[in-house]
Amino acid sequence: MTNPAPHRIIFANEKGGTGKSTCAVHFAVALASQGWRVAGLDLDPRQRTFHRYLENRVSTAKRRDIDLPTPIFEVFEGSTIEELDAQVARLSEGADYFIADTPGRDDVFARHLATSADTLVTPINDSFIDFDLIGQVIPRRFRSCAPAFIRS
Ligand SMILES: Nc1ncnc2c1ncn2[C@@H]1O[C@H](COP(=O)(O)OP(=O)(O)OP(=O)(O)O)[C@@H](O)[C@H]1O
Ligand SMILES: [Mg+2]
DSSP states (O other), X not given: OOOOOOEEXXXXXXXXXXXXXXXXXXXXXXXXXXXXXXXXXEOOTTTOHXXXXXXXXXXXXXXXXXXXXXXXXXXXXXXXXXXXXXXXXHHHTTOSEEEEEOOSSOOHHHHHHHHTOSEEEOOOOSSHHHHHHHEEEETTTTEEEEESXXXX
């Protein structure tokens, strides 16, 4: 019998610096600490914040000779959706949760994973600059009246 697909949690917001990687790392480590099998994928091969954090966690555990619950983790460095799907499927085998951290830009791979998320997490800073990227705001009523921009 095959294992059920893991619950997919995708962290995405094309605005940079909103806390995607920080949240993804903490969710992944918290779930692993509760005993869940967690697989993580970093979709930002340039910054690789998520990957670097977990690499450092592994090396700290080795250096101190301690057991730290840690997800399995990889970086996506492919160039096609098919490669992404294959990597996600491989990483997901036997996992209870699949977590993806995505880059702070409009990214075709982030969009693809966002559409398959069981839980989509979009961290946002409480600044008007951040809100303005999501929707146009009516100044007097402070309500959004339209998306900031329509994508094709
Ligand atoms: N809850 C928080 N409170 C205060 N600072 C935070 C919080 N979450 C993240 N930060 C800080 O905000 C900065 C950006 O965080 P992070 O790198 O996680 O954002 P990001 O959305 O992944 O950025 P990017 O779009 O560049 O990938 C970092 O300096 C981080 O330490
Ligand atoms: Mg990041």
